[in-house]
Amino acid sequence: NAGVTQTPKFRVLKTGQSMTLLCAQDMNHEYMYWYRQDPGMGLRLIHYSVGEGTTAKGEVPDGYNVSRLKKQNFLLGLESAAPSQTSVYFCASSLRGYVDTGELFFGEGSRLTVL
Amino acid sequence: ELKVEQNPLFLSMQEEKNYTIYCNYSTTSDRLYWYRQDPGKSLESLFVLLSNGAVKQEGRLMASLDTKARLSTLHITAAVHDLSATYFCAVDMSSGGGADGLTFGKGTHLIIQP
Numbered sequence: 001n002a003g004v005t006q007t008p009k010f011r012v013l014k015t016g017q018s019m020t021l022l023c024a025q026d027m028n029h030e031y032m033y034w035y036r037q038d039p040g041m042g043l044r045l046i047h048y049s050v051g052e053g054t055t056a057k058g059e060v061p062d063g064y065n066v067s068r069l070k071k072q073n074f075l076l077g078l079e080s081a082a083p084s085q086t087s088v089y090f091c092a093s094s095l096r097g098y099v100d101t102g103e104l105f106f107g108e109g110s111r112l113t114v115l
Numbered sequence: 116e117l118k119v120e121q122n123p124l125f126l127s128m129q130e131e132k133n134y135t136i137y138c139n140y141s142t143t144s145d146r147l148y149w150y151r152q153d154p155g156k157s158l159e160s161l162f163v164l165l166s167n168g169a170v171k172q173e174g175r176l177m178a179s180l181d182t183k184a185r186l187s188t189l190h191i192t193a194a195v196h197d198l199s200a201t202y203f204c205a206v207d208m209s210s211g212g213g214a215d216g217l218t219f220g221k222g223t224h225l226i227i228q229p
Contacts, residue, residue, distance in 0.1 A: 031216075042219040045215075045217075048216050056215075090158070092216075102146055103148060103163050106157045
């Protein structure tokens with residue numbers, strides 16, 4: 001049971017390049033989330049999804065797009081990377097909010113550097 | 116806008132001492148979570164507090180929730196070096212069943228010295 005898996009783990013981009021981060025979960029969770037973590041800032045929610053085919057904006061959505069074509073996968077895209085997007089990105093999933101504890105299960109993180 | 120404030124943000128303490136980390140939040144919620152993060156690692160769930168007055172304990176850590184005061188505490192008893200980590204509290208602010216994710220505090224960086 002792998003839980004939440006993120007790929008790639010590390011990536012270096014040049015300003016203006018594009019890339020996609022992939023999150024896959026094998027727990028049959030309905031809800032999935034993308035957070036970014038910056039020093040001294042805690043975790044901030046970028047986008048989230050409450051089910052296959054749905055997405056919604058979080059606290060810091062600008063510069064990112066997401067898609068959830070399959071229930072187990074949640075993709076985070078950067079169309080034109082900027083140095084301000086240098087961060088560690090965490091994907092998380094939860095079963096279904098108040099149906100269960102609402103606890104989030106996190107992936108190992110993806111460290112992105114934009115030069 | 117929900118705000119989650121932890122204090123202290125940095126704590127250096129000696130082994131065998133006791134200490135408390137505080138987590139205040141700005142709006143009504145009856146669900147609060149504590150996570151641990153080791154350097155370069157992911158977040159590990161420690162406690163899930165789902166109602167006013169909830170208290171959970173695991174080893175030398177004990178967490179409690181007072182929803183009326185909008186306050187949660189994480190108490191460390193007789194600290195040991197292995198508890199050195201960054202601790203985050205997070206609050207579920209959604210009224211629609213937990214769909215909106217959790218709002219995190221900035222984290223408390225805890226160093227326990229011999």
